[in-house]
Every structure is written in C-alpha cells, then in structure tokens.
Amino acid sequence: MNPGSLTTAGLAALVFVPAGLGTLLLLAGRRADRAAGPVALIASVLVVALAVLTAATGPDLSMPFIGMVEGGDFAVAVDGLSAVLIITVALVAAMVVLFAVVDLPRHAPRARFFGYLLLFTAAMLVTVTATTVPALLVAWEVMGATSYTLIGYWWNVPGKMAAGTKAFVTTRAGDIGLYVAAGAALAGTGTLAMDDLAAADGGWKHVAAAGILLAALGKSAQLPFSAWLSAAMEGPSPVSALLHSATMVAAGVYLLLRTQPLLESTGWSAETAAWVGAVTALVLGAVAAAQKDLKQLLAASTGAQIGFVVLAAGVGTTAGGTAQLVAHAGVKAGLFIAAGAWLSALGTKQLTGLRGAARRYRGIGAAGVIATVALAGVPPLSLWVTKDEVLAGVEGAPLHIVSLAAAGLAAVYAGKILIIILARPETAVGLDAEEPGTRTVPRPAAAAAAVLAVATIVLGALALHPVAEAAKVVLDAEGQPSPGWAGFLISGLLAVSVLVGTIALRSRLGGLERTPLARWAGLGHLLSASPWLAAGRAVTVIDERVIDRGVLAFAATVRRGAVVIGQADHRVIDGAVRTIGSATRRAGAAMRRPQTGLVHQYYLQAAIGFGALFLLLIVVR
C-alpha cells in the first residue's frame, strides 16, 4: 500500500470510525449501555489521532453517490482550513466524551447517547471536509437531525423533545438555502463541486450566495434565527458543550469561511454577512448580559462570539475568523463542561445558586475562570487575539463601532459570571433548585476543562507576529490584514476596563434581568410555530368546507340531475310509449266494432273502401 492510499484510508477511517461505531451502539440499544462510554472514548481518541494524521497529509476521497454530474459524488478532502477544523472538532469531541462518561447518570441509556454523539461528530467531520454539495448537504442535515436526538435525549421529560424540534425545524428552515444553492450551482456552473461556486454565471451566483448565507445564519444561530440556541439548552450539558463550541453553530460559519470568495464576488452578500455578524454579536451580547441562568448566558454568548466569525467572513479576514472559531470552541466547550459539572454537583445552573462555585471545586474552578477571562477578551488569552485578527479587516466607522461595542459586551457578561463564581460561597442558597446535586466534580471533568483552558492560553500565542503569519500560511490566507500593536492595545484596554467596571458596578447588573433582553429580546416569537399552524388550520378548513364539499355537492347535483332525468324518463318518454300503447288499444277496440258477422255490412265497408282507394288514386295522379 502506498503512502497516498494509506492517508486516504485514514480519511475514510476518520469518518467511518465514529459513524460506524455510533450506528453499532444505536443498533445494540440498551444492551451496549455499559460498553458505550469506553467505546466512545476509544473512538474519540482514534478520531484525534486520525485527524492529526489526515491534517498532516491532506488526502482526498470520493465515493459514488448521486452522480449524474461532476461533483455529484460524495467527496471529502482536507486542506488547510479543513485540517484546522478537523483537529478542533476531534479534540473538543474527545473532551466532551470524557466529560459525558462521568456526567451522565449511571442508569441513563448511554448507548443511545454516545451512539448519536459519535454520529453527530462524524457528520461534523464530513461537513468541514466536504468538497461537493451533496456531501455537504448530507452531513449538514444529518448533523441537524442528530442534534435533535441529542437535545431531546431525555425525551420523557416534558419539553425536551419540543426543544429538539424547535432547534431542528429552525436550522432546517435555513437549510432551504443549501438546497437552493445546490440548484444554483448546477444551473450556474454545470457541476456540484464546492470550489466552482464562486465561478457561477450571472444571476445564479447571487442565488447561490443568498442560499448559503441563509443556511449558514440558520445553523450558526445568527439573527433572526438565534432563539433555537436558547431551546437547545434543554439538552444534557455535554451536548451543549459540543453543539455550542466546535460543531453545529461552527458548521454555519465554517461554510461562510469556505465560500468567502463567492460572498466577496457578489459584494452585497459579504456586506450583509458582516453586518449580520456584528449586530448579532451586539444583540446577543446584551441578551447574555441579562441572563440569570448560566447555560442560557453561555448560549447567548455563543451566538455573539460566533457573530465575530460571520463578521470575519464578511470582511474577508478568513484567517482571523478561523482563529476566532477555534478559540471560541475551546473556551466555550470548557465553560459548558464547567457549567455542566456544577449543575451535576450543585443541582442548579441558576447564577444565584452558583455563588462561589469556582471556590468550592478548585480544579474545574480554575479552568472555568481562565475560560471566562478569555471570553471577556482579556490579554493575553485566545479570544483577545482572534477578535483583533477579525477586526483588522473591518473598514468603515459604523461597523467598527458596533463590533467594538459587541466586544465590550463580552466583558460585561463574562464579568457577570466571574462575580458569581468567584464570590464567597454561601451555604445552601439556591442549591439543588433543578435536580439533586452530587456535591462532587469528577476528576475527568476537571481534566477535560483543564485541557481546554490550556488550549485557550496557548492560542494566545497567535498575538506573536510569526505565529500568526504561520497560521495564515496554513490557512492559505497570506496577505490578509493583521492588527497592529495599537489594535491589540485598544481592545485589551477596552476588555480590562469594561471587566473592571462591570465588577465595580455589579449591583446595577440586576436591572438588566428585568428587561426584555432576559427573555432573549423576543427573538423566540420569530420562530413561533403558531402562524404556520394557523395557516394549516385555515387551509384545512378550505380543504374540507370548500374543496371536499364542492366535490360532494357536484356528486349530489349529478344525483339530483339523475332523479330529474329519471322522472322525465318516466313521464315523458315512458309516458309517450304508454300513450301510444293505450291509443293502439283504443284503436283495436274501435276496430272490433265493424266485425259484425253480417255480410251486407261487409259489402258496404268494402264498397266504401274501394271508393276511398279510387279517390286516393285520382288525387295522387
């Protein structure tokens, strides 16, 4: 076997190991519950190894699928962007699996959980390596469906499945865009290859860009689709840690980074992306600052932080966007693991109950604090650098101001977390509000959070010019703008001062929780199903009262017509027949009268008859 085919096999294994093992776990069902954790751990370690291998070698792989046109196959390949993302996905997934093994209750149906988790991971890995539209769409939608099953994992608890439904239907509404983009790709390029998209002819390019933008905004929970993030918090903590970091929301922005040349070539779509990203960062930042529930706060901040990646795709700093995506994945996975561990230990995710959480459990507390400080954008941690890398490409004062304001808000909500978790622990206030806590944080959970915290510190190295340039080479993004020392200084100072200000003015923060921002600024109403249900009911009424009644009325009319015709048949036609019959009978009776039997009368009749014939003869002649 030559090295090329070996790495191709590695890429195949990268996808099929999690997909295959996940499917096996699902088929085995509860019989595999005991084995599920270890199987998932082994699978995720293998995935990390395979991800590193394939990232280093950059293979590609193609399998026959829909066919018919070029790009109709199921093809994946690893380039710089994909390499960075598969490693990120693999690492975060491994940490999440490690956390889930200790966090899920002992009696839980683990095979189902890890089965779907592995399938979900495989789908994300395909999403970030797909080179054809069919492959992308398959992975994209399978990811959506498995996220539904993961969010609704505790299906027997009321509301959980509904939350999954909301997430799936919302992201699928965005997926319409991807179907349309596929059609536009075929129409505009004659192929379904991803790379050809930017070369689509004429109007089709704009259709494709609009479709991709819609799909990405839906998946990444940008405005106006953001509210599914809130619903998705119904899922188990490990699911939140995975969905809101390196997968799902990441998939949308990955697609924008991947198709940035297409967006740029249309002009308007790049501009739209930039503004949607910035405004989402601002609005969801404010929403995050108003939350009382740690997981809801983190969910809103996910949308906000991912907004910066969307902004990056819009302004063309794809390297910065990728860095922001990776850095956020590490930070947010770590924070969700911490939040999940506290939820299990203290029985609550309400901020009031989490006072001093970081002091109670020092290991995971330290990791949580590092991640929170990074989230605030404080130097020298990862998100400080990456946000500046993104902002380096922003032109124009309005967009710049909005972005900086959004960055400032990050420090506000991060400060809010810090105030709570670093406070002096109060005994038994608000504990066990949602479930009975275990009062312990298992060591693997702390370890997983710690690994991610280390990554957060290490990624701060991107501030060093040579490191950043090397990253740009990997990402094929040489020549993209870099922030100068002034940019780093301004954003660092902004983050630190806002953070300090937030802590100083902490008594005022409660006011935010009484604003509509606390209820996600009404964004949930945008995703409400009621107008659709009302339309469905209206249509059904028409269906039954108008169309079906119309059919039945037509049938009834035909029937009435038949009755009329039947009567006509009886009276007119049959009447005529009967009239003729009785006339004949009367004629017959009349004809009997001459039959007298008297010869002289017969002679007379014959004479009259001959006379009549004679007359007729004369007349006719």
Add this chain to the structure above:
Amino acid sequence: MLLSVVIFLPVVAAGMLLAFPALSNRAASWLWVIVAAIDLALIVGMWAGFASNSAAAPSGIVDGIAYEVKIRWIPTVDASYHVGVDGLSLPLIAVTAVLFLAAAIWSLREQKRPRSYAALFLFLQTASIGTFAALDLILFFVFFDLSIVGMYFVIAGWGHGNRRRSALKFFIYTFVGSLALLVGFIGLFLGSENRTFDMVALAANPPLIDSPLAAGLVLLAICIGLAVKTPLFPFHTWLPDAHTDAPAAGSAILAGVLLKLGTYGFVRIAMPMLPDAWQRWAMIIVIAGVVSVLWGAFTALAQTDVKRMIAYTSVNHMGYILLGLGAAGLVAQADEQARAIAVTGAMVQMVSHALLTGSLFLLTGVLFSRGGTYAFDRWGGLARPAPIFAAALGVAAFGSLGLPGLSAFIAEFQIFTGSLQAAPVATVIAVTGIVITAGLFLVALQRLLSGKTQVPNPAEEPANRATNGRHAGVVSPAEPTETGQQPARRDRNVTTAVDDDTVSQATFKDLHGRELVATVPLLVLSIMIGLFPRPLLDVIEPAAAALSSLAGR
C-alpha cells in the same frame, strides 16, 4: 414470457384460492405470502437480467425495452397485449412486489374472511404490475381500472369507520377520473397517424403534432385523469377518507402503489406522447405541483389524526414529483442535464414514497390494532412501552421528511437541484415544504412517543369514531362541543396513564413477529437507497434522460 408470468401469477393464485374452498384460512394467508415472495423473486431475477443487458442497450420508452411481448388482441383498433419493462417501469414493478409481499406478511393474522382478502390483494397485484408493464393504452386502461375495483372492495369489505362511504367516494372519484383518461386515450388514438393504441409507437411518433389545440385538450383530459389518481390539488379529497378507513395493508398499497399509477402515467404517456403540449403547459404542471406541495404540507400540519396526516403528506410528496416532471418540460429555460436530473428525482421519489409511506401506514396500523383509533390526543409516551415501534416510526418519519441517508433525500435533492434552473421561483417555494413536513413529523413523533404513556381501549373506540364520522380527524373551531367533551371521554377510555415502566409495558405490545418482518425491510431498503443510490440510479438514469429528451422534442 417471464414478464407475463410475473403479471399473472398472482391472479392465477387468487383464482385457485377461490376455486378450492377446502383450503384453510391459514393456508390461504400463507399461500398469499408464498406467491408474493415468488413474484418478487422473479422480479429480482428480471432486474439482474435487465441490469446486465441495459449497460449496452439503448435507454427505454421507445427502444431498449426488455422482456417485451406483443400479441394481437383487437386488431381493428391496433390494440394488443403489449408488455415490457424499461428503466421507468422496472423500479416501480419491483417496489410494487415488495409492498405486496409486506402487505401479505402483515395480513398473516387477518381474521376477517382471510381467503377473499388474499385473493383480492393478489388480484390487485396483477392489476398494478400489469399497469406498470403495459405498453398499450387499452391494456393500461384495463389494468388501471381493475386496480380501482380491487381497492374498492378492500376498503369496503375490510375497512373500518365509515368504510362503505369512503370506498364509494374513492371508487366514483377515481373511476370518473379514469374516464377522463379514456377520453384522452381515444384522442391519442384518433390523432395518431397509424390509428394505434400502441404506446411505443405513439411515443416514437407523437400524435397531434400539428394541432396544438387538440393536443392541449387531450393532455388536459389525460392530466385530469391522472391528477385524480395521483392525487393532485384540488382532486385529492378522496385520499384522506379512503386512507383513514382502509385497513393498514390496504392503505400501504393504496399510497405505495396505486398513487404511483397516476404519476407513472405522466412519465409513460403524457410526456413522451404529447411533448409539444407538455412543453407548452409545463409551467401549469409545475404550479399544480407546487400548490400540491404546500397544500398537502399545510393540511397535514393541521390534522389531529395520524393517518389523515400521513395521507396529506402523500399529496405533498406527489407534488414534488410533478414539480420535477413539469420542470423537465421547460425546455427553453433549462439544459438537458438539469432536466434529466429532475426526471430522475421524480422517479426516485415514486420508489421512495412507496417504501416510506408504505411503512408509515403499516406502523399506524399498529396503533389501530392496539387502540382502535388514530387520534393523536388518545396516544402518548409510546416510546416507553414500545421502543422498537418508536425507533421504526422515527426512522420512517425522518425518511419521509427527507433526511439524508434515506431514499427521499436523494429524490428531493435531485428534484430541487434539477428544477431550480427551469422554474426558480416555483422551486424555491416548493423547498419550503421540507420545513413544514419536518415540523409536522417531529410534532407527530412528540405527541405519540413522548409524555405520559396513554393507550386507549380499543373496545370503546369504534363506536366513538362512527359517531364523529369523517370529521373525527380534524379539530375545527366550529365544533366546540366535541372539544368540550374531550377531557371527560379521555378519562373514561384511557386505561393507562402512568410513568412507571413496569405497568405500561403490558398494555402496548411492541412491534413483533409479522409486524417487524413486514415493516423493517421497507425501511432498510429506503436506507440502502439513501446510502447507495447508484444501483437504482443506474437503472433509472438512462430512461430518465431518454424521457427528458423525448419530452424536449
């Protein structure tokens, strides 16, 4: 010869069932299964032979027809017993045999006159396969109408609820439709140069080329006839009633096979024989498709009865087929390649819908056999006592909403991608249908599977249903009394409303035995097509390409 055996084997077996009354009921049911299995095996053999030949041979419709037989029948009008298969009919014949086998297995425990039931289904199988294989309009029409007769007796004799009324509605509606079809066929005959009913000859040398008005009217007659059968908006209202009151196996055949007779008529008759008219009126066809997509989806969304909901989703799925076929007629707007993809998608959709909706209807049959009702609000929490049922229903629902990995995705992806160039606005509107179907299937899963476990008592249901009549399935604000009475009735009927696993397991038996054997293979086939579509596409693609070029003449 082999094809004729495939067509007539079931009806011969049906005749034997009726001729030998000494056969026990159980033996009759098993004979049905065996005959259906043999028929399927023969078709698999045909497929193998077809696939190995078709690589080199021309594509279909006018040439490259395999297993062709032509025997003089009514020489004065050039009607003959002419049958054969190509890439359009073979997949449908195969899926027909699969569904009939599933129906046979499903009905192994049928209590009510099982011998006549088996004979009727075998008769229906001959009629269905015969329609797909027919290459003569008169023969097509005869088989087409026989299928209506057969299904009438299935619903009227073995249905439930308002079965006689629904069966009569089904019969009259589709029969009147078939008369429109006959008018169209006669028009084709009169318009043809050589005065023939032969479908191959008519497709090779399309009639009425020079008279657009006559061609348009003939197309109108044919389209109305097929639209009733398919069914398309606004000719669909027989469908929910027929489905709701049909037995599970009957519903599976009705949705899985008989609806395809309609869509198949479009590809086999309307498109190749009236290419000019098809192109002229293609936009109308596209619009009819899109309206059906949305109408079906929205009405399905509002249903409160599982079976009616699935019936309406059929209208939605059939709409996608018409979208693809209509787009294939928009020659000026789209290139050959895109149109061929749209037609391929439409053909795959026919196969896929048969498998997925067939399994969905069988699975709702499980509900009826356990609880005597399809009403959503009478059921709940079934994932607890019946995890296998829940999983199967989940797979079928996700398949039906077009999840990749199952067959419907392949179909819908091809239809959308292929149609966008020809009809961008219509296609974009149609794509929104996938969101509504996603919502309605997920809400259905949520209602049936999660929450408190509720299993209604079948003994008390039928009376309840009969009084509500056909409106039982729909919540309407105009009927406040019914909703007002709901809570009380629920309390009386619900035998189980508990969270505890141990108690509820006994009351709702999970999928087992024949139910599993009948449904799971349908889902497995759908997944196979979804993951490895090439074997199916290799058969369909050349014929679809030939069809789109014939329709583009």
